[in-house]
Amino acid sequence: xxxxxxxxxGERAGRIVEVEAYAGASDPAxxxxxGPTPRNATMFGPAGHLYVYFTxxxxxCANVVxxxxxxxxxxxxxxxxxxxxxxxxHLARPAAVRAIDLCSGPAxxxxxxxxxxxxxxxxxxxxxxxxxxxxxxxxxxxEPLVSTRVGIRVATxxxxxxxxxxxxxVSRGRPS
DNA sequence: CTTTGGATCGTCT
DNA sequence: GACGATCCAAAGG
Numbered sequence: 001x002x003x004x005x006x007x008x009x010g011e012r013a014g015r016i017v018e019v020e021a022y023a024g025a026s027d028p029a030x031x032x033x034x035g036p037t038p039r040n041a042t043m044f045g046p047a048g049h050l051y052v053y054f055t056x057x058x059x060x061c062a063n064v065v066x067x068x069x070x071x072x073x074x075x076x077x078x079x080x081x082x083x084x085x086x087x088x089x090h091l092a093r094p095a096a097v098r099a100i101d102l103c104s105g106p107a108x109x110x111x112x113x114x115x116x117x118x119x120x121x122x123x124x125x126x127x128x129x130x131x132x133x134x135x136x137x138x139x140x141x142x143e144p145l146v147s148t149r150v151g152i153r154v155a156t157x158x159x160x161x162x163x164x165x166x167x168x169x170v171s172r173g174r175p176s
Numbered sequence: 177c178t179t180t181g182g183a184t185c186g187t188c189t
Numbered sequence: 190g191a192c193g194a195t196c197c198a199a200a201g202g
Contacts, residue, residue, distance in 0.1 A: 020194070029194070039187060057184030059195050076194060095197070107195050117186095151194050172196095 001140040002064060002075055002133075003164055009113040009131045012088050014080030014103050015138070017167040020149045021160040022063070024072030029152040032072035042121045043072040050131060052110070052120040059107035060116050064124065064133065078150070078161070080109045081169040089113070105171045141165060 005016050022030040024043070031040045031053065042051040043065055051063040051074055067073030080103035082089060089102045089112040096102045096112070103109040110116065115131065124133040145163040148156055150173035163170050 022194075031194075034188085037188070053194085054186060055193050056195050057186075057193090059193095061194060063194090078194090105195070149194075153193090 002077075003140045003144055003162060004138040006083070006134040006136050007077065007080060007109075007113070007131070008084070008134055009115065010085070010088075012082075012085030012113050013134075014082045014084075014109065014113070016077060016079075017081045018077075018079035018161070018163040018170045020076040020078055020162070022074050022076060023160075024067065024074075027158075028154040029149065029156075029158075030072070030074070032074075036072075040072070043074050044070055045121070048123060048125040048133070050115075050119055050122045050124055052115060052117055054117050056107075060110040061106040062110050062115050062119075076106055077109060078106045079104050079163070079167075079169055079171045080112075081164075081167055082112070100168055104169050108171075145170075 002016050002019050006013055024030055024032045032043045036044050042049055046069050047066050049065045051065055052060055054060055063074040063076050065074050082102050092114055093112050102112045122131050123129055141164050145165045146159050147161045148159055149161045
């Protein structure tokens with residue numbers, strides 16, 4: 001469970017408040033559904049690594065690889081609650097006026113934290129890495145908000161989106 | 177407040 | 190050659 005874990009990149013850090021699950025070969029909405037390619041190679045590697053992809057000609061999105069090597073299971077990070085390095089985040093995202101706009105979307109959080117395709121494949125658990133996943137002791141919510149995934153056109157019925165209830169930094173496509 | 181359309185290019189068919 | 194796990198500004202109620 002990644003909810004309420006902390007993602008840190010240098011001075012910048014945020015608590016994960018919204019995620020979506022993607023289940024490799026058994027999930028038509030997953031980038032890995034049609035097998036390995038140069039782009040999604042990281043997903044087929046070991047868990048705990050960062051899968052970053054480029055889309056819409058201008059945006060990056062970040063996933064945490066989860067399953068055993070070869071299964072290509074991953075979790076898309078959809079929103080963070082900023083907790084450190086707010087000034088740097090604002091510099092990286094001039095479009096965000098309010099703090100609430102800094103990380104309330106998968107492409108927004110990548111821009112705010114300076115994550116792009118060059119960060120693809122990083123080990124999030126290794127100490128001293130440029131991008132890391134930390135546990136500060138905050139437990140995941142007892143009853144996460146569950147809803148359907150956003151922005152996909154297939155397998156839209158799968159309720160694989162999870163969020164921290166009541167957190168204002170959750171992205172636009174509101175859970176029902 | 178909600179809806180609409182433009183931006184922009186790597187990747188796979 | 191078509192399209193996408195998106196975002197934002199502008200226009201319309």
